[in-house]
Amino acid sequence: MNYEITQELPKSGHQLVVLLGTQNGVYESASLVQRMAAQLDILGAVLSEKTKLCEALVAENSYRLPRTASELSQGIRNALDACSDYLDTDCVMDILSIEYDRTAPNKPTIL
Known part of the structure; x- marks a missing residue:
């Protein structure tokens, strides 16, 4: 799933809770959907933070590699x-x- 659809899912769950809550006899279903939507909100926030952390690590490692x-x-x-003097280099x-290296005489480069 792409990021936009993932963000819309909890929002839709919260809207569904409002619709279900207005009807009689579906309180348990509305409560379940509400808890699931809240967990999706939390999961989305955690994934967003983890993505930022991963991007920071990629930037740090790409700086160190060269x-x-x-x-x-x-x-x-x-x-x-x-x-x-004593080894056939x-x-x-x-x-x-x-x-x-072709550009710098007598300077080896790793292939």
Whole structure:
């Protein structure tokens, strides 16, 4: 269900309670519908808050991801540079699927 329909459902339940409450013999049904509509109101508010929390977490994680990838890439470059005297760095880069960045000579990038 989309968000607009979900918002309309409790509102319709409250309107139904008003209509049922005016008729004799349907008090129990009206009471049940009223409780269900109230629970839907609460559920809607909780879901709205959870959605905001999830959106905030997505924004936070998307901010951290590029920085983390950059730090990882720099760490790999530093390790390869430190080992270049005694280790065939081109072989290591091939095994790890890393290639030199075409725009910056001798700077590896992770594929």
